[in-house]
Amino acid sequence: MKYVLIVVLAGIVAFLIAPLLLHEPPAPPTRTGSLEARFPLQTEAFKQPAAEDARWKEKRGHAFSLKDRDESEPSEDPRWQRILAGRPKPRPFPGGCLDCHASDGTVQTPYWEARARLDRPIGCADCHDPQTAVLRLTRPGLTAASTQERRTLVCAQCHREYYLAPGTQFPKGLTVEEIEAYYASIGFRDWEHAETGAAVLLPQHPQFEMHSHGVHARSGVACADCHMPFERQGALRITAHNARSPLLDVERACLPCHRFPPEEMKERVKTIQQRTEALLARAEDALVALIDDIHSARTVPASVLALQTKAQWRITFVAADRSKGFHAPQEAARILAEAIDYARQGQLQLTLQ
């Protein structure tokens, strides 16, 4: 009887810990040879182009990080052409672009000079130790306190606001106000607005910053939980390696934590995104109206140009995150409400002068 009990208990324990063991990365057959050769499943997924995004024609995920950079396309939205008036032509690119767009970046020479040496797009070694395959941070300035935090910071290496000076540098702070104050403290501006002469600060993909203000980050959910969910391949559970929109696979990306049908989850995302986009459009209209008023004003006080800079920085920040508010819905709404207020304040000052 006792032995039967022990066997049954041992069976239950084995049953309970089996999934934990399966979560572990599969033991590599050998530690020699490239990660690509040793992990064909991840490699195959990694090479698949992500779904194309109509607004930015060229989105194809990490394996295309170099090719897409050599031939990039600007936005065609007329409102955005007004907002981004005077944006310097992307060519010649500074070499610093390759810090994130090539494997083993960190260069300061002009783009094409550096490009001759750096001929590989983002690859396994940007996120993994080439021997052990353990997740690692390759870009300076970030340290993870836990494995779960590393599953976010590994993305924050590139998916956050930066400036080139001329190598890649990161501003201090995670909120629009903190980063704005940092740029003011070092006298940094991206360019001067061609129509009004206002300073322009253009944020680039602040996904890490926006995500940090959301309920998911607060609940310990990492970028990889949604963008690189587990998937089953025979007996193995592997991490999805084709960086793309989680909406293309809500079942794996969201349902491990949310008990709603996939359609309902998509509906919730859509509601957040539609609200954000509606507010964004109103903020863009307010900003373009301010630019028009500056045009027709006889004198333009510096304080009005400063309000344009503030409104513009906030609008482009929310747009550049590209989750359309999903990463942090309340933060996105807060930022856009302030942007509308700054733009209207600017118009009011011009009327009252």
Ligand code: HEC
């Ligand atoms: C700090 C890392 C980093 C640096 C440095 C960097 N990029 Fe990127 N870039 C990214 C990431 C991450 C994405 C994809 C995320 C996104 O588009 O939202 C991206 C996407 C792009 C895109 C496509 C989408 C878009 O936003 O227009 C273009 C074009 C681009 N980069 C151009 C450049 C150029 C030109 C430079 C050099 C001036 C540069 N990048 C430097 C990280 C970086």
Ligand code: HEC
């Ligand atoms: C942008 C970062 C990134 C790149 C690039 C990347 N991986 Fe991963 N990889 C991850 C993350 C995140 C995990 C999940 C790790 C964890 O949960 O601890 C992972 C997990 C793995 C694992 C563990 C098993 C599994 O599937 O969970 C292997 C093996 C692996 N990757 C191989 C590769 C190979 C081979 C390449 C190149 C073709 C590659 N990775 C490129 C981020 C990356």
Ligand code: HEC
């Ligand atoms: C070494 C820099 C780097 C790292 C690290 C990195 N990314 Fe990227 N990511 C990029 C660049 C550059 C692009 C744009 C590729 C292109 O289309 O040219 C991109 C594209 C993407 C896209 C596709 C965007 C789209 O519009 O479809 C997603 C999603 C994404 N990354 C998520 C992640 C996640 C999640 C992580 C962490 C596991 C991560 N990235 C780590 C640089 C990086």
Ligand code: HEC
């Ligand atoms: C709770 C899930 C979740 C987390 C956590 C999360 N994202 Fe997202 N992300 C999304 C959703 C949903 C979208 C919107 C996709 C769409 O509209 O198709 C998105 C959009 C994006 C995009 C634009 C991709 C595209 O195809 O347009 C990038 C890049 C991105 N996220 C990177 C990140 C990074 C980097 C982190 C961590 C700092 C992160 N995300 C954290 C769910 C998440």
Ligand code: HEC
């Ligand atoms: C690793 C677990 C995890 C994953 C994966 C995850 N979520 Fe969540 N989600 C949470 C937690 C925890 C909360 C906070 C719940 C609370 O405190 O009420 C949350 C909250 C939300 C909320 C409410 C947001 C708010 O601001 O109040 C929405 C909507 C949501 N998730 C959608 C999604 C979608 C869509 C995906 C897939 C792209 C996803 N989640 C993936 C754990 C997760």
